[in-house]
Amino acid sequence: MTRTITVGLDGSSESRAAAEWAAREAALLGLPLKLVHVWEPVPAPMAQAPLLGAETQQHWTERVPREAADGIRLRHPGLEVSAEQLSGRPADVLTDAAKDAELLVVGSRALSGLGGFLVGSVALAVVAHAEQPVVLVRAGEQAADEHEMDPVGIPSSATPFRPVVLGLDIESPDEALIEFAFAAAARRNTSLRVVHGWNPPPYYAYGLATDFELHAALARRESVALAELLSPWRDKHPDVEVTEESSYGTAGNHLADASRDSSLVVVGRRVRRNPFGAHIGPVTHAVLHHSVAPVAVVPHP
Known part of the structure; x- marks a missing residue:
């Protein structure tokens, strides 16, 4: 079929x-x-x-x-x-x-x-x-909303697509979600902007507020982990330009901000089969309500 x-x-x-x-x-x-x-x-x-x-x-x-x-x-x-x-x-x-x-x-x-x-x-x-x-x-x-501004500052379907944005949890990445985002960017002939939000473990919370070196070390660790995760995908899709953003704070807020200059926002939904029904998850729920671009929700295990 x-x-x-x-x-x-x-x-x-x-x-x-x-x-x-x-x-x-x-x-x-x-x-x-x-x-x-x-x-x-x-x-x-x-x-x-x-x-x-x-x-x-x-x-x-x-x-x-x-x-x-x-x-x-x-x-x-x-x-x-x-x-x-x-x-x-x-x-x-x-x-x-x-x-x-x-x-x-x-x-x-x-x-x-x-x-x-x-x-x-x-x-x-x-x-x-x-x-x-x-x-x-x-x-x-409108179709023009998915495209960059023309020389006079008006979005036009004759200009290139805006980037595709992928919200990625590096603790539990899913291949189907990542592939969907890369494929969406490839067929639009545009770049892929990968957004990762992180928060420190609870036992770091107090020290992070007062120790700038600790904050910087955690930020570097998250950035390195994101780059390593995406490395094989860059090799698989060499024609897709990828930018990485690993930012402190709630991922939903960062994705909502990124949606303002994107053609599509891609997020995941973990499939949970339990007697209490299906759940969307807090990050995806926030993106659904606050994104200004179309949102693709990809279910995964």
């Missing part, structure tokens, strides 16, 4: 932005695009209300995916586009759809007047449970 770039579509501005991002990514990967429109059936009494008659239901179940697919075909000639209408709980349906996808893309609203996402329950549930990488795209995301 041919893998697809699959996007969740519900007719909202955020899902339309997600569909446009997914179409561009499908073109970069040379894969077909599948639009999945999820319609959640309403209770019978509500379905019989005047405002939810046959015309309204037809709009959501037929017109939305058809019109979205037609628009993408016009804007992305040559891209293979299909649309599928499914019913059920959106989070469950999209999580299931991700199993046959190379990548699942969903939308999240941008915070009004602020940077970052307003991540809804559906998007969070999909990120927490999907077995394939999931990308969250803000409402209003």
Whole structure:
């Protein structure tokens, strides 16, 4: 079966932005695009209300995916586009759809007047449970936002891509996460900015506040460890320029800052199978809410 770039579509501005991002990514990967429109059936009494008659239901179940697919075909000639209408709980349906996808893309609203996402329950549930990488795209995301400024200071799709940012925990690095980030940078013909945040062990905390030499020694240790970890990946991807940033403090804050000048932020989600359900993790959760660029969440063991 041919893998697809699959996007969740519900007719909202955020899902339309997600569909446009997914179409561009499908073109970069040379894969077909599948639009999945999820319609959640309403209770019978509500379905019989005047405002939810046959015309309204037809709009959501037929017109939305058809019109979205037609628009993408016009804007992305040559891209293979299909649309599928499914019913059920959106989070469950999209999580299931991700199993046959190379990548699942969903939308999240941008915070009004602020940077970052307003991540809804559906998007969070999909990120927490999907077995394939999931990308969250803000409402209003434009192709030009992923590119450097032109000579007059305006982002343009005619200029090079901004760097891809990878958030990396050097204590438990995952090869699938690192490979995803390098591949994303390579197909964009841009650089990879690897961001690592560190904090000292608790027994160092007091001394670190007063001992600048101790702080410098710990910082050097973290920087050396990051460089050694990335060395074989540099050899594997010699065409990708890599910059490394090992900074004291919370990784989520450093990644949110780095997102302001990136085309994509890549973070991991450790898969934990326990009776209390799936978890996203504090760093990834912070990035999802505060990044101003699209965020790819890569699940790994």
